[in-house]
Amino acid sequence: MDYRVSAQGVLDAIGGKENIVSAAHCATRLRLVIADNGKVNKEKLENVDGVKGVFEASGQLQVIFGTGTVNKVFEQFTELAGIEGGSKEDVKKAAASKQNIFLRLIKTLGDVFVPILPAIVASGLLMGLLEGLTKVIPGMAGSNWYTFFHLMSSAALTFLPILIAVSSARAFGGNMFLGAVVGMIMIHPDLVNAWSGDAVNTAPVLFSIGAYSVRLVGYQGHVIPVILSVWVMCFVEKKLHKVVPEILDLFVVPLASVLAAGAVALLVVGPIFGQLETWVLQGASWLISVPFGIGGFLVGAVYAPTVVAGVHHMYNIIEQGFLSNGGANIWMPIATAANVAQGAAALAVALKSKNKKVKAMAVPAALSAYMGITEPAIFGVNVRYRKPFIAGMIGGAVGGLYAALMQVGASAYGVTGLFGILITVPNSELGLGVWNIVNYIITILIASAAAFIVSFIWYKDEAACEKDKVYSPLRGKAMPLSEVKDETFAGGVLGRGFAVLPEVGKVVAPFNGKVTTLFETKHAIGLTNEAGVEVLIHVGLNTVALEGKYFTALVKEGDTVQKGQALLSFDLKAIAAEGYDVTTPVVVTNADDYAAVDCLSTGKVAFGDAVLAVREKEAEPAEATA
Amino acid sequence: MSFEYVIKDSLGIHARPAGLVVAEAKKYQSAVTVEAKGKKADAKRIFAVMSLGVKCGDTVIVTCEGADAEAAYVGMKAVIESNL
Numbered sequence: 001m002d003y004r005v006s007a008q009g010v011l012d013a014i015g016g017k018e019n020i021v022s023a024a025h026c027a028t029r030l031r032l033v034i035a036d037n038g039k040v041n042k043e044k045l046e047n048v049d050g051v052k053g054v055f056e057a058s059g060q061l062q063v064i065f066g067t068g069t070v071n072k073v074f075e076q077f078t079e080l081a082g083i084e085g086g087s088k089e090d091v092k093k094a095a096a097s098k099q100n101i102f103l104r105l106i107k108t109l110g111d112v113f114v115p116i117l118p119a120i121v122a123s124g125l126l127m128g129l130l131e132g133l134t135k136v137i138p139g140m141a142g143s144n145w146y147t148f149f150h151l152m153s154s155a156a157l158t159f160l161p162i163l164i165a166v167s168s169a170r171a172f173g174g175n176m177f178l179g180a181v182v183g184m185i186m187i188h189p190d191l192v193n194a195w196s197g198d199a200v201n202t203a204p205v206l207f208s209i210g211a212y213s214v215r216l217v218g219y220q221g222h223v224i225p226v227i228l229s230v231w232v233m234c235f236v237e238k239k240l241h242k243v244v245p246e247i248l249d250l251f252v253v254p255l256a257s258v259l260a261a262g263a264v265a266l267l268v269v270g271p272i273f274g275q276l277e278t279w280v281l282q283g284a285s286w287l288i289s290v291p292f293g294i295g296g297f298l299v300g301a302v303y304a305p306t307v308v309a310g311v312h313h314m315y316n317i318i319e320q321g322f323l324s325n326g327g328a329n330i331w332m333p334i335a336t337a338a339n340v341a342q343g344a345a346a347l348a349v350a351l352k353s354k355n356k357k358v359k360a361m362a363v364p365a366a367l368s369a370y371m372g373i374t375e376p377a378i379f380g381v382n383v384r385y386r387k388p389f390i391a392g393m394i395g396g397a398v399g400g401l402y403a404a405l406m407q408v409g410a411s412a413y414g415v416t417g418l419f420g421i422l423i424t425v426p427n428s429e430l431g432l433g434v435w436n437i438v439n440y441i442i443t444i445l446i447a448s449a450a451a452f453i454v455s456f457i458w459y460k461d462e463a464a465c466e467k468d469k470v471y472s473p474l475r476g477k478a479m480p481l482s483e484v485k486d487e488t489f490a491g492g493v494l495g496r497g498f499a500v501l502p503e504v505g506k507v508v509a510p511f512n513g514k515v516t517t518l519f520e521t522k523h524a525i526g527l528t529n530e531a532g533v534e535v536l537i538h539v540g541l542n543t544v545a546l547e548g549k550y551f552t553a554l555v556k557e558g559d560t561v562q563k564g565q566a567l568l569s570f571d572l573k574a575i576a577a578e579g580y581d582v583t584t585p586v587v588v589t590n591a592d593d594y595a596a597v598d599c600l601s602t603g604k605v606a607f608g609d610a611v612l613a614v615r616e617k618e619a620e621p622a623e624a625t626a
Numbered sequence: 627m628s629f630e631y632v633i634k635d636s637l638g639i640h641a642r643p644a645g646l647v648v649a650e651a652k653k654y655q656s657a658v659t660v661e662a663k664g665k666k667a668d669a670k671r672i673f674a675v676m677s678l679g680v681k682c683g684d685t686v687i688v689t690c691e692g693a694d695a696e697a698a699y700v701g702m703k704a705v706i707e708s709n710l
Contacts, residue, residue: 021657488641517676536672544641
């Protein structure tokens, strides 16, 4: 869908920009305050592309677009209407821009990978199983049934860059079809397949200037270059949409943005990654020869990161090298350690997480890693939560150390994981005895155990900052709002919630969000979270009369805050000594936007305990599965 | 329809009266805005009203627009005069 067209459609249907009092959006909806409801054509509004529903609630006209779409429509909408966003502007973006580059990159990887996981998790599993079976059943690889199953299992992974490109275009707010085209360009059959080993180094040269040479090589199995290229495409596309006259738009914008992305991919990203791969290959070849198991330890550790970076395509050359020199392939067992360790780390996440979506994804992802297909586990689970990925590296290192010390070898290459057992069987030519296969299995067990234990201990469900929850901003005794000795709060005039009799003079952020209101007297603070939940924390009753005395603000209005970040400090004893009731109401001020605000805890509460939950008014339309 | 009012509450529009203003404004379909010091706020949104930072002696302009603007005008006037 074209966000701008949808935004224009909404604007037309509500009677133009003159009819807007204010505009804001939450996670799924555009929330508009309309001056004259008589000018709103609801039917027309419902027919606007992308609109999943329209309803009125608490004086707002709410237009449902869904997650990931609403913010983009809103962006265009505010531009078209010439208004600034209300208080629910995209806090998330602001939060993201404050994080460092590394975390943003990980977040982007997650945003891109999560939607495509259904496509790759099952294929990964089937493909691993199928490739393994071909090693068990002689002649299977040549059969037509093999081809039949191979088609289905390998399609998603063979064409992964296209899926990534589509998902990236969606994440970056560009046209998904153009994104698909960029992905297709990058793995076009006319380019030399990135997996073809040495042939990559003899690929046709487009041109070269000194050390810089552009070769016609594809991006099979790549992730980051695809995301980069699509980002460029979206950037160009969005800029051009603004300046190109509408009549030329369809002609100029797709052409220019795809060309720009293609050029960046082949002329800039390609040579850089080509060079990196060569260095990685040289580094890995040297590293594997470092004695006393140190080489294996290091290779086992860095293997997975090189997969993430997409510079792992050349490892086959190392394996070929060992075999063609008449020795055993000692690379494969170390790669296996790294792969199964990522699988085990993901499995630990599956067992420890309470999030059903995470569990549902991590189990098949872990299994497919054991079959040698690691993308789902690495990108779908481990990298997103960081710690499991590092746990996987640790497991890989430990397993790699053992494999290298025991000089475990394989008689072929191209298969890792459980089915790798088949190529570690005794082989007199290569000098592999019975212990070889036993040690290979021990390698798998050690790598798995180390990664699993570290991941299991280390991984925690992301201090679950759920968008529908409010976490305690104070420490103390919780009480129902009705017990507050102030009729405005007790009567729910300011919103629904609860109150705390604080034990310490500190207020922390109740969620990831933004400081919307900070009183000059610093006795009360209002915050809005990513989904538009508004919370007012009012320290003490009538404390406005203190005019700021005993209060210190640690943030200012407009600041983006993370859950648990200190917001205010106050002198609890002094305030109480002046005769004030320090009971602190914590209320959801826009409670009318929700079906209910539930209190989750009574008695003692600590900072960060989940204390309130809002319930959405009606069932949301099905979102893309995550 | 709109009216002006000079705030008499020595503490300005703080949380409690703001809550009452918002609660009243929400009763009406009409769009109700409070304007002070050149800033305009949706009177149905407590954070918006509080963010105006209205103090004692400040003049606020309350505007009601919509189907039940007259009722809103009367209601808003009453709640503001008796609480602020």
